[in-house]
Amino acid sequence: QSALTQPASVSGSPGQSITISCTGTSSDVGNYNHVSWYQQHPGKAPKVMIFGVTIRPSGVSTRFSGSKSGNTASLTISGLQAEDEADYYCSSYTTGGTPYVFGTGTKVTVL
């Protein structure tokens, strides 16, 4: 099972909006609404920011939003803040060899 494809890095200035893509196939992202996004700060465990493609867990800022079109899911961070600088990973159910597959990860830099 190949990892979902994410850009290696995305950057933006404070207050701007950025979007991270997560491209899979019809066996994973395109076939399920079980897409989630995780934020990971250095030395910390990942934290779920979005699940079910668009659902924001309680306590997660409304600046984070998710969407999906075909085989590609996206995470948008609006009003970028310094604290958003972290690595971000997507994940999806899959019909491949494993029930879950993660993305390759994206490093978000706040300029």
Place this chain on the structure above:
Amino acid sequence: QVQLQESGPGLVKPSETLSLSCSVSGGSISGYSWSWIRQPPGKGLDWIGYFSYNGDTDYNPSLKSRVTISVAASENKFSLRLSSVTAADTATYYCAREGRFGEFDYWGQGTPVTVSS
């Protein structure tokens, strides 16, 4: 609030077996699926396997011949055993709970494991 805590040795010799436990507090282990996920230094997340809410287990095919995940429901903990380890198994190992939409909603803090003689 559900909390997960990994425990186990931080150093394992090549060809030996890595054994980790994950203690769950603040909620029951029953009725959920519980996974082990690892992250090699500087790399991404890799799903190792899980113990499903219905009692099934499933493993990453790349590790299947070496992995065993078991649950001690009475102790509210689950465990990982990875045999015949090599340097490629050096990683931070996380335990995590699967939520209702396939997301990993609760994670342990992670435990780093180094494979070295």
